[in-house]
Amino acid sequence: MPARQRPSLEIRAPDFTCRVVFSSRRTLCVTVRDDKVCVRAPLTTTEKNLEAFVRRQTPWILKTLARMRLKAKDRPSFVPEGTFFLLGRPVRVQGAAVGSVFLDLEQNLCLVPEELAENAQACERAVVGALKGFAVRFLGARLSETAARLRVTYSAFNLTDALGKWGSCSAKGKILLSWQLAFCPTDEIDYVICHELAHRAVPNHSKAFWEVVRRYCPEYEKARSRLKTRTIYRFAA
Numbered sequence: 130m131p132a133r134q135r136p137s138l139e140i141r142a143p144d145f146t147c148r149v150v151f152s153s154r155r156t157l158c159v160t161v162r163d164d165k166v167c168v169r170a171p172l173t174t175t176e177k178n179l180e181a182f183v184r185r186q187t188p189w190i191l192k193t194l195a196r197m198r199l200k201a202k203d204r205p206s207f208v209p210e211g212t213f214f215l216l217g218r219p220v221r222v223q224g225a226a227v228g229s230v231f232l233d234l235e236q237n238l239c240l241v242p243e244e245l246a247e248n249a250q251a252c253e254r255a256v257v258g259a260l261k262g263f264a265v266r267f268l269g270a271r272l273s274e275t276a277a278r279l280r281v282t283y284s285a286f287n288l289t290d291a292l293g294k295w296g297s298c299s300a301k302g303k304i305l306l307s308w309q310l311a312f313c314p315t316d317e318i319d320y321v322i323c324h325e326l327a328h329r330a331v332p333n334h335s336k337a338f339w340e341v342v343r344r345y346c347p348e349y350e351k352a353r354s355r356l357k358t359r360t361i362y363r364f365a366a
C-alpha cells in the first residue's frame with residue numbers, strides 16, 4: 130500500500146456508527162450529514178486517539194443527529210397520507226379521481242391523481258408544481274397590495290428556488306420570493322414582502338430601513354425570528 134493511503138474504518142459507538150476517512154489533512158474533524166457520521170483524520174492518527182476524539186465529540190454528534198432527524202420528520206410530504214403546511218395550516222395529501230393536483234383550501238386537502246399516487250417522485254413534482262402556481266398568485270397579489278401601501282414600485286416579480294433565502298430585491302427593483310413561503314403563516318409572508326419592498330425606499334439594513342419595516346409591519350420581529358428557524362427544502366425537480 131502506498132505510504133499516503135490508509136483504508137477507511139468504522140467506529141461503533143452505542144448510538145451511532147462513525148466512518149473514519151484518512152487523508153493528508155492535519156487535524157481531526159467530524160461531520161453529520163444525511164444521518165451519517167463521518168470523521169476525517171490525518172493518516173497517522175492512532176485508533177486510540179480516534180476513539181478518544183469520537184468520545185469527546187459524542188454529545189455534539191448526538192445533538193446534531195437528533196436535530197436533523199427532527200427536521201426530516203418536519204419535511205413536507207407530498208405523497209398520499211402525507212401532510213404539509215399551506216399558509217401555516219396543515220394540509221393532507223389524498224389520492225383522488227382528479228386530472229391534476231387540486232388544492233382544496235376549505236377542506237385543507239391536496240388531491241393528487243390516483244395514477245401518480247404510486248410514484249413518490251412524480252407525486253412530489255406534481256404537488257410542487259401546483260404549489261408554485263399557488264405561490265405566484267398569492268405572493269404576487271400580496272406584493273402588489275403591499276407596494277401600494279408602502280408607496281413604492283418594483284420592476285418585476287418572480288419565484289425563486291434558492292435554498293438560502295426567502296426573498297431578495299435587486300438594485301433594479303426586481304423582487305424574488307421563495308415559493309416555499311407558501312408553507313408559512315401570512316404574518317411571515319407579509320414580513321418578507323415588506324422587507325423586500327422597504328429596500329425600494331432604503332437599500333441597506335440601516336436603522337432607517339428597520340423603521341420603514343416596523344411602520345408597515347409592526348409585529349415583524351416575531352415573524353422574523355420564526356422564519357429563522359425554518360428550512361427551505363430541496364425537492365424532486
Ligand SMILES: [Zn+2]
Nearest residue numbers: 324325328334
Ligand atoms: Zn434585506
